[in-house]
Amino acid sequence: MRHILPFLLLSLAAACADDDGSGFFITSPPEAPTDRPIERPFRNYVTSDTCRTCHPNAYDTWHASYHRTMTQEVSPASVLAPWEGELQLRDERYVLERRGDEFWVELPDPDHPKGSPDPAPRVWREVVLSTGSHHFQAYWFISGSTRKLSLLLMCYRIDQDRWMPVDSAFVNPPEVHRKTGKGRWNRECMDCHTTRPRPGIESDVHMDTFAAELSISCEACHGQAADHVAANRSPLARYQNRSEQGVDPTIFDPADMTAEMSVQVCGQCHGMLAPANDRLAEKARVKGLPYRPGESLFAKRNLVTEGAYYFWEDGEVRVSGREFNAVIDSPCFKHGKEEERMDCLSCHALHRPEGDSRPLEEWRDDQLKPGMRGDLACIQCHDEYLDTSRIAEHTHHAVESIGSSCMNCHMPYTCWALLKTSRSHQIASPSVKPSIEIGRPNACNLCHLDQSVAWVGDKLGEWYGQEAVGMKEEHRDLASGVLWSLTGDAGQRALLAWHMGWAPSQEASGTDWMVPYLAQLLEDPYDAVRFVAGQSLQTLSGYKDFEYDFVGPEANRARAHDRALAGWTTTAQNDDPTRASRLLLHNDGALRRNLFAKLLEYRNNRPVVLAE
Numbered sequence: 001m002r003h004i005l006p007f008l009l010l011s012l013a014a015a016c017a018d019d020d021g022s023g024f025f026i027t028s029p030p031e032a033p034t035d036r037p038i039e040r041p042f043r044n045y046v047t048s049d050t051c052r053t054c055h056p057n058a059y060d061t062w063h064a065s066y067h068r069t070m071t072q073e074v075s076p077a078s079v080l081a082p083w084e085g086e087l088q089l090r091d092e093r094y095v096l097e098r099r100g101d102e103f104w105v106e107l108p109d110p111d112h113p114k115g116s117p118d119p120a121p122r123v124w125r126e127v128v129l130s131t132g133s134h135h136f137q138a139y140w141f142i143s144g145s146t147r148k149l150s151l152l153l154m155c156y157r158i159d160q161d162r163w164m165p166v167d168s169a170f171v172n173p174p175e176v177h178r179k180t181g182k183g184r185w186n187r188e189c190m191d192c193h194t195t196r197p198r199p200g201i202e203s204d205v206h207m208d209t210f211a212a213e214l215s216i217s218c219e220a221c222h223g224q225a226a227d228h229v230a231a232n233r234s235p236l237a238r239y240q241n242r243s244e245q246g247v248d249p250t251i252f253d254p255a256d257m258t259a260e261m262s263v264q265v266c267g268q269c270h271g272m273l274a275p276a277n278d279r280l281a282e283k284a285r286v287k288g289l290p291y292r293p294g295e296s297l298f299a300k301r302n303l304v305t306e307g308a309y310y311f312w313e314d315g316e317v318r319v320s321g322r323e324f325n326a327v328i329d330s331p332c333f334k335h336g337k338e339e340e341r342m343d344c345l346s347c348h349a350l351h352r353p354e355g356d357s358r359p360l361e362e363w364r365d366d367q368l369k370p371g372m373r374g375d376l377a378c379i380q381c382h383d384e385y386l387d388t389s390r391i392a393e394h395t396h397h398a399v400e401s402i403g404s405s406c407m408n409c410h411m412p413y414t415c416w417a418l419l420k421t422s423r424s425h426q427i428a429s430p431s432v433k434p435s436i437e438i439g440r441p442n443a444c445n446l447c448h449l450d451q452s453v454a455w456v457g458d459k460l461g462e463w464y465g466q467e468a469v470g471m472k473e474e475h476r477d478l479a480s481g482v483l484w485s486l487t488g489d490a491g492q493r494a495l496l497a498w499h500m501g502w503a504p505s506q507e508a509s510g511t512d513w514m515v516p517y518l519a520q521l522l523e524d525p526y527d528a529v530r531f532v533a534g535q536s537l538q539t540l541s542g543y544k545d546f547e548y549d550f551v552g553p554e555a556n557r558a559r560a561h562d563r564a565l566a567g568w569t570t571t572a573q574n575d576d577p578t579r580a581s582r583l584l585l586h587n588d589g590a591l592r593r594n595l596f597a598k599l600l601e602y603r604n605n606r607p608v609v610l611a612e
Helices: 006-012 048-052 056-063 184-193 218-222 226-231 235-245 259-267 278-287 323-327 360-366 388-395 406-410 433-437 443-447 453-464 473-477 480-487 490-499 503-509 515-521 527-537 554-566 577-582 593-600
Strands: 014-018 021-025 071-073 085-089 092-099 102-108 122-131 136-142 149-151 154-157 162-165 195-198 210-213 273-275 301-303
Touching: 048 056, 048 218, 056 218, 056 360, 071 184, 102 136, 122 149, 122 184, 149 184, 195 218, 210 218, 259 323, 273 278, 406 443, 433 453, 443 453, 443 503, 453 473, 453 480, 473 480, 480 490, 480 515, 480 593, 490 515, 490 527, 515 527, 515 554, 515 593
Parallel strands: none
Antiparallel strands: 014 021, 071 122, 085 092, 092 102, 102 122, 122 136, 136 149, 136 154, 154 162, 195 210, 273 301
């Protein structure tokens, strides 16, 4: 329930100046709770409810989006998980309890002194906010220290209707376990998961946190709307503003802006940026990050382009949610005339277009314009490929085949999201050089998992004149699916496990050889790798109902490995002995177990954290 009624905004607002500048500021009503973040519209923010009156279609589609439900106040309508019984996380036990419309959890006291010889007493904490509603939902409880929140270390996987450790939702080293993250929501999450956040962090204890809205709402993209509301109160004024100005000057609309300004609206959250200096960083701890739609995103922030948690070694983004960095480094954005440059709205529709017959559920999955899952996304600019004969000439694959898909070649799935991959938005042509130098799988080998990197290099040289690249013996002798799933780091193994369940990969490379590699990944040290391996295994013939719990006891996971192998009978007719060799198979299809085990000894066990 909102603490501020939108129809009271203008009547209750007091025009005053805070230390950021002047604007409407509305104080919390006396009954507002003091132990959690709240909604408090200020500095000309009026909330989405005010926008609804004049923009019902835009409001309705936003309301159906995952942006709206990214952060929610906990209620029977918003909580997706079954809230009853007990949850066990390693040696900690959580008890869930509904108290009317309230949601509570009993757990060991998070404030118990670290290193104390006495066990932590058990305490009850009210859960007040949720994050996410698409793949996962995470829950935040009051810390008992002002508006600071702590994280429940179990999250809910929506499509599987199950609880799992928050650690398991990310690529995390097995020896690294998250703590309750006291104040983490206030310090980090709210920056992108709310509208106009104000952390109010005065110390690790005192946090007077609020936001204009506890969701990603209208004013997150369009800017504060009080002036717009005032200027457009009468129908005549609305008409005149539109007809005389072409665009309404009282509000920011990304669709009316240049690509450079439009893409920055998305970049405020879907990018990696940091305050330009320590003074601004300290100020942001209290007042929030300094950006409003229509301003330059780089006025007080710098672009971050390195760091193993988010980037491949050559600076290309390797996690989802940071697409801004990739887009602005792509030739489709950097080159050409301004009116021809690609931006986020070239493919995405933040509101379902009027007349769009797709169900809201289909539109909101990625908020794409109609047809943008296919080649139209690229052909809308590269119209020379409307002539389908040129497609086959360009791709060397049959028209409408998976190998002729623009995005499969130029936007491969090399980024990691929440237990799945996502497409790279750094549009580029396939090359084996990154695969050899830094280990990023190339687009061709992500379909042709049964072929070597050298095979791809030869094809790219033959078709496009790419120069040959020096490579090691394993890049010539082993299939890429074998090499990366057995010797890659955790991030590479996660990508390979996912692609073994991807229909285009299965079509291009066959599935007769995959079971031993997925079976091995069922015992991977990383939870995320095991999860995806189990999902992919279930897509293979004979394994649809394969039972496997990726966070079950280690002994059970070992038995699952053995069961998977026991059920594998290859249907391969290995008339090509070189293919069998690449896949570590004998000519009769049996696994070369000694070579398999030897290669596994070279697995890259460096710690990997992918912080989507």
